[in-house]
Amino acid sequence: MIVRDADRRDLARVAALHADRIAEGFLPRLGRPFLERLYRRVLLRPDAFVIVAADDDRTVGFVAVAADLGALYRSFVVRDGAVAGLRAAPRILASLKRVLETLRYPASERDLPDAEILAVAVExxxxxxxxxxxxxxxxxxxxxxxxxxxxxxxxxxxxxxALGLYRSCGFTTRARVEVHGGTPSEVLVWTAS
Ligand SMILES: CC(C)(COP(=O)(O)OP(=O)(O)OC[C@H]1O[C@@H](n2cnc3c(N)ncnc32)[C@H](O)[C@@H]1OP(=O)(O)O)[C@@H](O)C(=O)NCCC(=O)NCCS
Structure with a gap:
């Protein structure tokens, strides 16, 4: 298995893995073109990245991370909003509550780090x-x-x-919240040793 940085050629596959494997949150509801554009924005930012895992040239997993998820979403709305919104408008409206919950997510309230794993998925x-x-x-x-x-x-x-994965990688539960419309979620944090 090879683990490497994603580039633009990986975007369609990353969006497909996200759509197929992740049901949580509002992003999967917005469709693959929207996800592809979001991950394209991640690749363009200096403080965010996507890493993929490949088995014999087949991409089997990815992780996306942003040093400041709020800044990523804001730049996405400003720079990609019109194009992404035209395609996904009806679904965005249907998901607006969840979108706002995610944007309002109170990072400062519990002294949580700005950096966040946006998604991880394995085929x-x-x-x-x-x-x-x-x-x-x-x-x-x-x-x-x-x-x-x-x-x-x-x-x-x-x-x-997911909880098993994060704990195995050194994350510990820092808070329990209801970010996604009443679904209980855990906030886990990894700290450099
Ligand atoms: C979560 C996910 C990425 C894990 O990927 P994976 O490649 O199967 O995980 P790994 O084989 O590397 O396992 C890592 C650890 O997680 C644990 N784990 C993995 N699957 C598990 C399961 N079904 N039940 C309990 N623990 C599990 C493993 O025991 C392992 O712990 P260890 O290192 O102490 O042995 C994968 O299940 C997935 O894509 N799920 C759907 C997408 C998702 O829910 N993403 C997270 C929310 S964004």
Whole structure:
């Protein structure tokens, strides 16, 4: 397995993995073109990145991280909003409550880090073989190299594989919140040693 930085050629596959594997939050509701544009914006930012895992040239997983998720979303709305919005407008309206919940997510309230894992997903046929762990470890190592000392992630409290993955990578639960319309979620934090 190879773990490497994603580039523009990976965007369609990353969006497909996100849409197929992640049901949590508002992003999957917005469709693949929207996701592809969002991840394109991630690649264009100096403080955010996508890392992919490939098995024999097939991309089987990805992780996306932003040093400041709020700044990423704001620049996405300003720079890509018109194009993404035209395509996804009806779904955005239907998801507006969730969008606002995510944008309003109170990072400062609990003294949580700005850096956040936006998403991680591994193809079902490749799950349970250490791919997710390799991706998240690569992401935290990259953040540390960028001078970021702590990273958070929000995941549904009943997402057992995700909680297992994050704990195995050194994350610990810092808070329990209801960010996604009443669904209990856990906020886990990794801190550089
Ligand atoms: C969460 C996910 C990325 C894990 O990827 P993976 O490649 O299967 O995980 P790994 O094989 O690297 O396992 C990493 C750790 O998680 C644990 N884990 C993985 N799947 C698990 C499961 N179903 N139940 C309990 N623990 C699990 C493993 O035991 C391992 O711990 P260890 O290193 O202490 O042995 C994968 O299940 C997935 O894509 N899920 C759907 C998308 C999702 O929910 N993403 C998170 C929210 S954004």
């Amino acid at each position: 079902a046929s490749a799950a349970g073989r250490g791919v997710g762990r390799a991706l998240v470890d690569a992401a935290t190592a990259r953040m540390e190299a960028l001078g970021v000392r702590a990273v958070k992630v929000v995941t549904a409290a009943d997402n057992v594989p």
